[in-house]
Amino acid sequence: MGKKLLYASLVLMLVVGSLVGCTSGGNGNGGEAELxxxxxxxxxxxxxxxxxxxxxxxxxxxxxxxxxxxxxxxxxxxxxxxxxxxxxxxxxxxxxxxxxxxxxxxxxxxxxxxxxxxxxxxxxxxxxxxxxxxxxxxxxxxxKEHEGSFLVGLIAGLTTKTNNVGFVGGMSGGVIEKFEVGFHAGVKAVNPEATVQIQYAEAWDQIAKGEQIATTMINNGADVIYHAAGGTGIGVAQACDKAQVHFIGVDVDQSELTPYTLTSMLKRLxxxxxxxxxxxxxxxxxxxxxxxGLAEDGVGYVYDPEKISDDVKAVVDDFEAKIKSGEIVVPSSNAELPAFLDSLKAE
Known part of the structure; x- marks a missing residue:
């Protein structure tokens, strides 16, 4: 009777052991490691x-x-x-x-x-x-979104035919101020007489609101519009597409939104x-x-030789080198912008 009990116990242990081996994690044949x-x-x-x-x-x-x-x-x-x-x-x-x-x-x-x-x-x-x-x-x-935005601001300031450009923001305050101020500074650095229209949608996902704001800017003379408005920016692209004016995308290459995309400010999230x-x-x-920032390749812009002339690129390259070296410090807030614009007048 004792031998039979011992035999049954051994069989049970073998069965349980094989089941555990089939279901346990690991890198071997026993199963897949937990991800x-x-x-x-x-x-x-x-x-x-x-x-x-x-x-x-x-x-x-x-x-x-x-x-x-x-x-x-x-x-x-x-x-x-x-x-x-x-x-x-x-x-x-x-x-x-x-x-x-x-x-x-x-x-x-x-x-x-x-x-x-x-x-x-x-x-x-x-x-x-x-x-x-x-x-x-x-x-x-x-x-340093202001640095990348400065570069696309240069491109906008050198491209506009009406001396009138626009910026559409998502939510006011916070990080978006850096986009706005950098763009504004870039435009003025090469085109002091240009008008820069600025408006916020106060939303990241309101396409219709973005289109409405951009359409108003276009009706007021803007022929280049940059946005930092998330999904709301899709509406900005739609307005630019309908009016056949230049659109500047943000974060990623947004040229798929409209053939009138001039460039996009790249933010390498x-x-x-x-x-x-x-x-x-x-x-x-x-x-x-x-x-x-620029020096760390954290921001940049999309260069399309069919949209950006050699002369414009040469200007952008010059400013970019000076920003990377520290010779030019791009303003990142509205509080810093007036002094920067005054420094441009002094040159």
Whole structure:
């Protein structure tokens, strides 16, 4: 009887052992290793806004494709400010080791999430606190959008035939002021007599509002319009297309929106997100402030020789070199703009 019991126990152990071997994780034949997770929380406008959020997702998805055997990437869309906190919490709850917050409007919610989850890593685009208040588990990524906007402002100022250009912003204040001021400064640097119309839609996802604002600017004489308005900028492109005036895109190459695209100001969110995510995967993540401008290839513009003449490009190249060297410091706020414009008059 004892031998029979021992035999039955051995058989049971073998069966259980084989079942465990079939279902356990790992890199061998026993099963697939558990993938690490990175989740991105979008700002308002959605992941397919053809601008800011889409550029961020392009960077994260390319990172995911390159490391599909090790990591899974995903996104959660925010449709209003009320979505930020629960979306960040959901990303953590879903097991993301790295969570990206795309947009400065999530600053408070991101800070709270990072403080409450010190074992997770986070990244945020377009916002950073004072260095003394930076959290060790957050990568803060900020760009010198004013430098890239200055370059497309030069192009606008040298291209306009009516001496009248426009800027359409999404939400006033915050980072968008850098786009506005840099563009304004660039236009005036090469065309002091030009009029620069400025208006904000106070929305990132209102295409009709963008078209309405741009149409009014065109009716008031603008023949080049630059936007930093997320999905609202699609409406700006539509207005430029209908009126056959120049459109300047933002964040990514937006030439697909209209054949009248003169250029686009490139903001390389994709590269920043991909690079920092790669560092995280390789255990090299650094909680610090990353500042990316022309010198760091963090911003730039799309050059199309069929749209931008050699003479115009030569002027842009000259200014770009001076910005990179520090000879020219582009203003980043309306408070700095008057002194910069006065310095141009003195030259």
């Amino acid at each position: 690490k997770k990175v989740i991105m929380v979008t700002d308002q406008g959605g992941v397919d806004d053809k601008s800011f959020n889409q550029a961020a997702w392009t960077g994260l998805s390319s990172f995911g494709d390159a490391h599909a055997d090790k990591v899974k990437v995903d996104y959660v869309e925010s449709h209003s400010a009320e979505d930020y906190a629960p979306n960040l919490t959901a990303a953590v709850d879903q097991g993301a080791g790295l969570v990206w917050a795309v947009g400065y409007m999530m600053a408070d919610q991101l800070t709270e999430a990072a403080e409450n989850n010190p074992d997770n890593q986070f990244g945020i685009i377009d916002w950073a606190p004072d260095a003394a208040n930076a959290l060790p588990n957050v990568a803060y990524v900020v760009f 994709d590269t920043a997100i991909s690079t920092i995510s790669e560092d995280w995967l390789n255990d090299k993540f650094e909680g610090k402030i990353h500042t990316l």
